[in-house]
Amino acid sequence: MYSLIAPDGTVEDRLPLTLQQMKGLYSDMVEARTYDRKSVALQKQGRLATYSPFEGQEAAQIGAAAALEPGDWVAGTYRDAALMWRAGYPWRLLIAGRTGDERGGHPPEGINVLPPSITVGGHMIHAVGLGWAEMLKGTNRVALTSFGDGATSEGDFHEAMNFAAVYETPTVFLCQNNGFAISYPRSEQTRSESIAMKADAYGMPGEQVDGNDVAAMVAAVSVAVERARGGGGPSFIEAVTYRIGPHTTSDDPGRYRPAEEPDEWRERDPILRIRRLFETAGEWSQEWQDDLEQKASQRIEQAVAEAESLPQPTKAEMFERMFAEVTGPLATQLEGAE
Amino acid sequence: MTELNVAQALNRALDIALDSDDRVVLLGEDIGRTGGVFRITDGLLEKHGPKRVYDTPVAESGIVGAAFGMAIAGMRPVVELQFMGFSYPAYDQVINHVARIRNRSSHRFTAPMVIRIPFGGGIGAAEHHSESAEAIYAHIPGVKVVVASTPHDAKGLLLAAIEDPDPVIFLEPIRMYRAVKEDVPDIYYTVPIGPVRVERKGDDVTLISWGAMMKETRIAASRLEAEGASVEVLEVHALTPLDADGIAESVRKTGRAVVVHEAPRTAGFGAEITAVIQERCLYALLAPVRRVTGPDTIFPLKRSESHYLPDPDQIFRTAMATLEE
Numbered sequence: 121m122y123s124l125i126a127p128d129g130t131v132e133d134r135l136p137l138t139l140q141q142m143k144g145l146y147s148d149m150v151e152a153r154t155y156d157r158k159s160v161a162l163q164k165q166g167r168l169a170t171y172s173p174f175e176g177q178e179a180a181q182i183g184a185a186a187a188l189e190p191g192d193w194v195a196g197t198y199r200d201a202a203l204m205w206r207a208g209y210p211w212r213l214l215i216a217g218r219t220g221d222e223r224g225g226h227p228p229e230g231i232n233v234l235p236p237s238i239t240v241g242g243h244m245i246h247a248v249g250l251g252w253a254e255m256l257k258g259t260n261r262v263a264l265t266s267f268g269d270g271a272t273s274e275g276d277f278h279e280a281m282n283f284a285a286v287y288e289t290p291t292v293f294l295c296q297n298n299g300f301a302i303s304y305p306r307s308e309q310t311r312s313e314s315i316a317m318k319a320d321a322y323g324m325p326g327e328q329v330d331g332n333d334v335a336a337m338v339a340a341v342s343v344a345v346e347r348a349r350g351g352g353g354p355s356f357i358e359a360v361t362y363r364i365g366p367h368t369t370s371d372d373p374g375r376y377r378p379a380e381e382p383d384e385w386r387e388r389d390p391i392l393r394i395r396r397l398f399e400t401a402g403e404w405s406q407e408w409q410d411d412l413e414q415k416a417s418q419r420i421e422q423a424v425a426e427a428e429s430l431p432q433p434t435k436a437e438m439f440e441r442m443f444a445e446v447t448g449p450l451a452t453q454l455e456g457a458e
Numbered sequence: 459m460t461e462l463n464v465a466q467a468l469n470r471a472l473d474i475a476l477d478s479d480d481r482v483v484l485l486g487e488d489i490g491r492t493g494g495v496f497r498i499t500d501g502l503l504e505k506h507g508p509k510r511v512y513d514t515p516v517a518e519s520g521i522v523g524a525a526f527g528m529a530i531a532g533m534r535p536v537v538e539l540q541f542m543g544f545s546y547p548a549y550d551q552v553i554n555h556v557a558r559i560r561n562r563s564s565h566r567f568t569a570p571m572v573i574r575i576p577f578g579g580g581i582g583a584a585e586h587h588s589e590s591a592e593a594i595y596a597h598i599p600g601v602k603v604v605v606a607s608t609p610h611d612a613k614g615l616l617l618a619a620i621e622d623p624d625p626v627i628f629l630e631p632i633r634m635y636r637a638v639k640e641d642v643p644d645i646y647y648t649v650p651i652g653p654v655r656v657e658r659k660g661d662d663v664t665l666i667s668w669g670a671m672m673k674e675t676r677i678a679a680s681r682l683e684a685e686g687a688s689v690e691v692l693e694v695h696a697l698t699p700l701d702a703d704g705i706a707e708s709v710r711k712t713g714r715a716v717v718v719h720e721a722p723r724t725a726g727f728g729a730e731i732t733a734v735i736q737e738r739c740l741y742a743l744l745a746p747v748r749r750v751t752g753p754d755t756i757f758p759l760k761r762s763e764s765h766y767l768p769d770p771d772q773i774f775r776t777a778m779a780t781l782e783e
Contacts, residue, residue, distance in 0.1 A: 122500075193531065195527075222562060223564050225562045225563040225566065227566060231767065232531075234530070234559075234563070234567060237555075239550070239554050240555055242551060242555055243555070244556065245519070245520050245524050245527065246524075246526055246527035246530070248520075248523070248524045249525060249531070250527040250530060250531045252528055252535045253528040253531030253532055256483065256533065257533075263527070274518070276520075276550075279523070280523070282515055282519065282520070283520050286515060287512075313541065368556075414460055442560065442621035443560065443602075447602075447652075448702065449699050449700055
């Protein structure tokens with residue numbers, strides 16, 4: 121498994137990132153965790169619909185997104201808010217989506233991040249088509265799709281991997297193996313020794329990466345992205361990580377995993393290990409940490425306020441966003457409904 | 459003008475779309491080298507090259523899903539699925555993704571794409587090759603479901619579908635591919651998605667159909683006229699969005715309606731049309747709206763095909779019963 125920074129913060133290899141870049145990644149992970157915890161809290165207050173926490177997976181997501189350029193495509197899942205945000209999707213729209221508002225699915229022009237896929241696995245092939253289109257248009261944009269270990273059991277996974285390889289599309293497959301598909305463990309999901317090895321069968325490079333090591337994630341995904349951008353076709357990254365929290369706010373992980381298991385993984389925490397690295401290097405202070413957390417908190421609070429201040433969607437909007445122009449039957453139904 | 463059958467007209471439509479719009483690409487199983495199982499894409503790979511016309515691996519969900527991604531990123535993919543019975547693996551892509559992206563992104567991302575699906579029986583095909591499951595597509599909010607049965611309309615409607623800013627399921631009645639020829643303009647033209655086509659004007663009864671059943675409906679209409687009835691025949695070009703006004707206008711005039719389709723009766727699209735008629739013209743009706751449909755059976759193999767498909771005689775008898783009320 122590819123890694124650069126050990127859980128205790130020891131640098132295993134020369135880092136391909138500057139200190140400044142590492143601090144940026146650290147700050148982004150702190151902000152993402154702030155969002156995640158805030159969302160869980162808001163859900164408990166009834167202000168968000170069901171929420172899927174990503175705590176523990178910040179490095180996998182922030183690291184992957186950091187390897188992308190503006191304009192690159194991202195097709196992820198309901199657990200990919202950190203990835204989507206780092207790729208340019210504003211927090212306020214992510215939150216708006218979770219309050220139950222379709223307007224949250226509309227990122228700004230130029231941000232080519234699709235609203236998260238809610239069904240499991242169907243979206244991986246979209247990143248094949250997105251990349252394929254960019255290839256035909258003659259741009260050098262790439263498409264990254266993110267999914268969990270469970271999604272690799274869907275038939276759609278096979279079709280997406282196969283199409284990407286056959287047409288050599290500029291697609292990066294990012295599997296966040298977080299140990300569980302709701303309750304079903306990775307060990308039972310597949311008899312393959314690793315998920316990354318599945319890539320071999322499709323004729324594309326596959327690599328298993330320590331998904332809690334943000335530097336390793338940036339490095340590995342960058343290689344895949346540059347391969348795609350340079351016409352070298354698709355790649356597969358298995359980010360080995362762990363979902364510290366439940367599948368969603370309505371799930372009880374106590375039913376399917378030992379209570380101490382998340383604590384063991386907290387020792388491998390993606391934020392903690394970078395903090396340890398900084399501490400060793402004399403680059404960390406409590407004041408800096410407090411400042412990061414406070415600023416992150418302010419930004420998230422601001423985003424929540426903006427999302428919650430969106431006016432109530434009208435009944436007409438529900439009809440109007442079905443097609444470019446409201447069709448006859450929809451116009452009749454809207455008229456009858458009002 | 460060139461005299462063409464439906465298959466040739468569709469081929470010309472795809473050819474002209476590839477010529478006139480760089481964003482158009484074709485994807486499907488065996489559509490390149492062999493020109494497709496029905497030869498609809500014959501010659502297009504040779505003419506337009508492998509960056510416009512793609513033979514694909516055998517994976518319907520993958521084809522539709524990849525085309526969906528292409529459409530979001532600015533292409534205009536036209537997918538061919540070989541038979542309606544093979545379209546179901548892609549149904550998840552259609553109902554969960556293709557149909558929803560405009561809604562779930564509040565217009566930020568759209569999927570202007572066409573999924574061509576040959577459908578219907580009558581050619582003695584193998585199991586799964588004769589399905590007429592248009593109703594399960596018409597029930598999906600967010601896609602348009604269109605069908606044409608004549609060469610002229612097939613070409614124009616397919617070009618309209620490719621132009622459309624939203625996803626279109628384009629149904630092709632297999633039995634009509636080579637059934638008739640007519641003069642088809644060589645130029646680019648569209649037949650609008652929506653309005654019913656009034657094929658024959660009359661005053662006593664409205665016959666409503668689509669797809670291959672238009673053929674039987676026409677024969678029945680001629681026989682009814684020979685019996686002295688004045689028959690109006692409507693061809694539905696869009697199951698969704700349905701032209702309820704066009705249908706109601708006709709039935710208000712005639713007071714009688716018979717809906718004809720070969721799909722199974724229960725929850726078939728005829729039920730929707732019948733409901734629209736009673737909602738809009740109940741007090742103009744002189745007789746109950748009747749349906750002539752396939753039965754709720756599995757579409758049979760070759761030797762029983764005639765037991766399944768409605769024939770002109772059934773349509774004639776049903777319309778006569780309606781006229782006698």
